[in-house]
Amino acid sequence: MKKIAESTIIAIILLGLCSCNSVKTTELKDSNPVTSQTDSQDQKLIKIGGSSSTVTVLKLLAKGYESQNKTVKIEFISNSQSEGVIAALKNNIIDIAGSSHKLKPEEDNGKIQYREFAQDLLLIATHNSVKGVNNLSTKQLKAIYKGEIKNWRELGGPDANIVVLDRPEDESAKKLLRKYYLGEDKTTTKAVILNKEGELIETLQSTPNSIGAFSLAYSLINQLPVNHLSLNGVAPKSQNFSSGQYKMVRRIGILWNKTPSAATQNFIDFILSKEGEKLLQNNGFVPTK
Known part of the structure; x- marks a missing residue:
């Protein structure tokens, strides 16, 4: 086989x-x-x-x-x-x-x-329609991916349902998310699974209230109009990775x-x-x- x-x-x-x-x-x-x-x-x-x-x-x-x-x-x-x-x-x-x-x-x-x-930092980003949410704790990010937090209003954002864009379990992005933030908890069945990172990036830009993980460098090179989120108060920047504060790379x-x-x-x-x-x-x- x-x-x-x-x-x-x-x-x-x-x-x-x-x-x-x-x-x-x-x-x-x-x-x-x-x-x-x-x-x-x-x-x-x-x-x-x-x-x-x-x-x-x-x-x-x-x-x-x-x-x-x-x-x-x-x-x-x-x-x-x-x-x-x-x-x-x-x-x-x-x-x-x-x-x-x-x-x-x-x-x-x-x-x-x-x-x-x-090394390429992995970014958690949202569609630019998500206002008022700039940082997520590990607990909050887990709850989003599990489907326990369903509306951005619960996090200080707009009154709108969260659209989770996800990758297959065998992809590097999902493995890193699990390693540093999600653990082994099951992802909500309502998550939209996208096989390629490029598909996730395009979908996130065109889907209001969505959230997903992808390359920070890609976002910077192409000047994508998306919101970069800090995790546990640490911004996704190369200097924060070099200092050991940002882990997801x-x-x-x-x-x-x-x-x-x-x-x-x-x-x-x-x-x-x-x-x-x-x-x-x-x-x-x-x-x-």
Whole structure:
């Protein structure tokens, strides 16, 4: 069954490759690759696949790299979960995979390697219709997700029913929410489950009185008109994470073949360079030391 599942994932990814379709739901503003006027035969192509939680940072780095290297084109295939893009890497469908989890023993075929390079704070945000609510305690956040607090009025907000936007249990965002705030309590059956982070972000912006968790850096880069909530009085800011006050952070890494092409290696070197670190810091990410 495992082989069948992996084959299915790879087939889906191949379809994404054929359509040459970038990930719409997690796309940076003006994030189309900078294409070169150089003859296509001279242009070096790097193919990247990322889980929905890693595409934002990878596109940010790709745009920065392409602006300096006109003979390189970086192409993104349709995104998948981390397991799917790692399978694509092992089958030579892509050159670099973005993952929100470390390489698991069962995923390691001895031919690929992993490196964490960034940390992305996870933000609790509401639609901008929610006025008067700027901070939630752990107890309050739990009660919202359990469905015990159903109206924003109970928290000093408007008289309106709370719309909980949630992610599947196996996604990094939900795992972090459970680890630091929700525990093992069951989520309300009225929560709207969204499979991709981009879908949650779009839904939160278009749904009055909604609440959800997603990337702080994505919100900052795209200047989203949403309310950022403090948790237990601590604002979601990189300096609060660095000081140990803000705990909820997603770790982002890349995987690649141990014998990459020169073009792939050069881009990896850029990601891990001081210049790459500066680009991350300027856009709300925390570089991994």
